[in-house]
Amino acid sequence: DVKVTQSSRYLVKRTGEKVFLECVQDMDHENMFWYRQDPGLGLRLIYFSYDVKMKEKGDIPEGYSVSREKKERFSLILESASTNQTSMYLCASSSSGGPYEQYFGPGTRLTVT
């Protein structure tokens, strides 16, 4: 079975801190994704990556950056956390060949105070 893990289930940070969210997948998938999920807004794509050292902006990239130095690991970085970045963050991965089924991690609930 595909396994996607995220470094923390719950995280509390202060405004202005630099925050790293880590995601690791064990299925040699080329594609990796970061989403945030908010009540009433659903899941929105922040960034995605097709390969090592490659990244593409999603629908809401402002205030975030990403890093993919190894194929299995995709990191989301909040350069200077703000209270409006309090959210559930979900990582996913998929193969580059069809049918592009995405597999999700358990999520990180981030609270910025």
Next chain:
Amino acid sequence: KQEVTQIPAALSVPEGENLVLNCSFTDSAIYNLQWFRQDPGKGLTSLLLIQSSQREQTSGRLNASLDKSSGRSTLYIAASQPGDSATYLCAVVGTASKLTFGTGTRLQVTL
């Protein structure tokens, strides 16, 4: 821009009932459609994936159909159980293998 709508937003049914969840999308140029389940505070679990060339997929008590030309998918749950209580999300894969999600249907199955 692709838009995905799920109706109803919430549903409560007694145990044992068969039920249908609906998903509609505005752009029929999709690669596949995926149905997920999400328990409160948890990640998403993939239930079924229907490729654009397929009409339906089945897994146990779940059956998902796809009518690409009309922009619709349904998830049929047979003989519902309290353990089926969760939020169900549909998502379509468009260009660049990116998912566009609906806002979900929150299902409660009562004893």
